[in-house]
Amino acid sequence: MFTSINHKVKVPIRILIIICCSVLLNVKGFSQKHEGTIIRVIDGDTYIFLTKTGSITVRMLGIDAPERDQPFSKESAEFLSKYLNRGATTKVNGTDKEDRSVGTLFVNGRDINLLSVKGGYSWHYKRYSADEDYAEAEESARENKLMIWSLPNPIPPWTWRQRKTSYIEKN
Numbered sequence: 691m692f693t694s695i696n697h698k699v700k701v702p703i704r705i706l707i708i709i710c711c712s713v714l715l716n717v718k719g720f721s722q723k724h725e726g727t728i729i730r731v732i733d734g735d736t737y738i739f740l741t742k743t744g745s746i747t748v749r750m751l752g753i754d755a756p757e758r759d760q761p762f763s764k765e766s767a768e769f770l771s772k773y774l775n776r777g778a779t780t781k782v783n784g785t786d787k788e789d790r791s792v793g794t795l796f797v798n799g800r801d802i803n804l805l806s807v808k809g810g811y812s813w814h815y816k817r818y819s820a821d822e823d824y825a826e827a828e829e830s831a832r833e834n835k836l837m838i839w840s841l842p843n844p845i846p847p848w849t850w851r852q853r854k855t856s857y858i859e860k861n
Contacts, residue, residue, distance in 0.1 A: 724780045734766025749790045752819030754847045755812040766811040810836030
């Protein structure tokens, strides 16, 4: 049993550097930019991004697109598909509960997440984003009745998922 308080442990500098880097990479708010291209669109807010070092699955930060069985799901995925195989940057801000990277897609310096909201292809996901530009983009799309906002009572994906889960649990 180790009981000495004054006992010194020598740790090689390489191990200290690795530990410090690991801590920094896991700090909330830390972001990492990846250069590459979208190679596959999974749905209107999730894609696979290929970089020089491999591929990552990215859930788009600050937005929530219609689920596959919701109106405008296809159109939302088609909007994102316009950026397939084009030079892009993904700024990753962390991971979600499904261990996907969460980030923002930029093509030619333009925030594609924001453009999705602005075009009415997705909701501003206020639960995870307080970005005023996204809030204003959603309000503008709503006022102009673009895509999802052309419906009389559009149901946000988070409510849709919750209702679907409740229905499945009851049956």
